[in-house]
Amino acid sequence: MSPLLRQHRYALGVTLRRLFAQPFSSLANLIVVTLALAIPLLVASALTSLQPVSGRLAAEPEMTVFMRVDATPAETGAVADRIRRDYRSDVVDVRVIDRDKALADLKANPAYADALSVLSDNPLPDAIVVTLSGEDLARRAGRLAAAWREWAKVDMVQVDSAWVQRLEAIVRFARTGLIMLAVVVAAAVLAAVFNTVRMQALSQREEIGVARLVGATESFVRRPFLYLGAISCGVAALAAIGLVRLALDPLNAALADLARSYGAEFAIRLPAAPWLGLFVVAVALLGACSARWSVSRSTRF
Template identity: 65%
Template sequence: MKTLLQQHRYALGITLRRFLAQPFSSLSNLLVIALALAIPLLGASVLQSVQPVAREVSIQPELTLFLKIDIAPAERTGLADRIKTEHADLIESVRVVPREAALAELKAHPAWSNALAALPDNPLPDAIVATLRDADDIASQADLLARQWGQWPGVERVQLDSAWVQRLEALLRFGRIGLGLLALGVALVVLATVFNTVRMQALSQREEISVARLLGATESFVRRPFLYQGALTCTLAALMAIVLSALALRPLNRALFDLARSYDAEFILRLPPAGWLLTAILAIALLGALSARWSVTRSTHF
């Protein structure tokens, strides 16, 4: 066990000396990998920050029927009962919003109170809000019901209130798939960069490796410094990518703060949690070690 630890310490020391012997080349490789890793990291930050917004809003579509101004209260109640009766299997709940209640709710909002106070009468119509049950084809069912109810007498217009939430969810799914493909492309960039770096290092030490083998060095003893080189390169690059991403989020958040404040909202882009980042660093380090092993195996058969 002591001998194995000494061998690993020796391999790590060789790796560090190689980094210091070629500082410009080492720093260039680190920057290339770090910039490549920062792109999906920023994408993950955006997705992670947007997802709570989608979770806070119900994705159950609500169909709002805006009724004609001159509709009688009995007709309004009849429409609500008709929805419950004819579509009981699709409807979660139905509630009637009288025009007086809608006006009172708007007047309670400071942004609308002054404007509504100047109006001579109530311009709002009665409304019926129907919440649909969860289903696999809920979007198509909502569209079908909206077209059907829009033709009923006494109905002025039907609005699908949660359609934008569904579009947001679809956009997030698209973003996750795109981020996965981007991460795959970045992984290939990391593989290629580490592979070529280790290959050039192995070829430049060709004679040293040959002498070591003549003296009885094993394959693992020859490969170990290169494995450390690949893992250490990717680990340092991942840490640099986190720092670069954190710096890039500062101007983005300043710009988003002004935009969100205009909508009386708060929205901040944050890096993924520490556990997620640690897992990513370990995965990238493993990827670098595997790439280095592949490269040194192909480059030291001479």
């Protein structure tokens, strides 16, 4: 075995002995870091699970222009042609839904057939469905709706997919919040590991001094502390994954009832294994960097 590998094995053994020599202190630090990591991991899991749902929703909002009941097919066609001609840069598609066809489709549905069979006249208006394109859809949809409402024979303009825009805004807000939360958690982990390593270094001041007298290098002295930071944070990251996995069962049970009330299915799941592996490695590296910073400042004696 090469001298470098023997030094790393020795440093790892020293680190494990120090951890087990102070079980309560090590466990307390592990719990603090685990809870700090579990919160952003749970939020990231929710966003990852929500992404496919939002991806299946129509990204381009549809606006429905409802004509007055007394509007003729020619007047409805004129409004549709005007939208195609004057707003060609704003729309992708314009289609007309005839009032008679809409009534026939409703009567074909058994849930509405009995109620509609007693009607003597067709109460439904003609409708024009407009699909928008481009950027800043929410603002532009409001501007277009306000303009079209002023046209003759137009009764109402409805932005059918405005809720999609709200959902996308919520997801963007949550991503920004997650980034800020991750920064705060990273700072908390740095502080926890920094303080733990500092206390370890100060408690072993005499041992470090003797090691230097017999020729120990700075790398040899600091290596066990780097392992301490990396192992503590790596184990805490694994514990955070396990904690979130346990928390998902009651959360998904509650979400299932809520989703069923809207006729949908939704469940929060942990990210894929490669992402979780990267999460553990990144947290372990963060702990090692914090330990390196701490030991560099705490062993200058």
